[in-house]
Amino acid sequence: MANIEHMQYIKVPAATVYEVITTEKGLGATWTTQLIVQPEVGFINQFDFNDNYATKMKVVELVENEKVVWECIAADSEPAWTGTSVSFELTEKNGRTAVLFRHLNWKEVSECFRFCNYNWAMFLFSLKNYCETGTGTPYQLRVF
Numbered sequence: 001m002a003n004i005e006h007m008q009y010i011k012v013p014a015a016t017v018y019e020v021i022t023t024e025k026g027l028g029a030t031w032t033t034q035l036i037v038q039p040e041v042g043f044i045n046q047f048d049f050n051d052n053y054a055t056k057m058k059v060v061e062l063v064e065n066e067k068v069v070w071e072c073i074a075a076d077s078e079p080a081w082t083g084t085s086v087s088f089e090l091t092e093k094n095g096r097t098a099v100l101f102r103h104l105n106w107k108e109v110s111e112c113f114r115f116c117n118y119n120w121a122m123f124l125f126s127l128k129n130y131c132e133t134g135t136g137t138p139y140q141l142r143v144f
Contacts, residue, residue, distance in 0.1 A: 089102075
């Protein structure tokens with residue numbers, strides 16, 4: 001198994017970051033504008049990246065202002081995602097939040113794994129910018 005892990009520091013309280021990564025407004029401004037999201041354990045979040053197919057992430061854990069965990073249950077455009085999990089662990093100190101991001105349980109280090117590793121880093125950059133300045137860069141505004 002292979003894992004993607006990143007750390008990002010954001011100059012806002014953990015409550016702000018938590019709200020962004022659990023709501024349509026926040027994830028729409030930072031990850032993809034085409035989504036259906038509910039901050040509710042058991043809910044199936046859906047994310048579309050202009051491929052007319054929703055990547056489906058089941059919300060498996062929510063600890064307010066501390067942790068978010070999703071399990072990927074369907075990802076036709078990126079089949080390697082199915083069966084993986086995504087987590088965000090938030091730690092706040094002096095009004096600054098450390099975001100430990102993990103995308104776990106990849107079957108192999110592949111071209112898709114490497115490309116997603118890069119794109120998760122871009123998402124965390126977008127998350128930081130949005131939380132600190134109010135302007136993120138969702139998928140639809142990025143240049144590839």
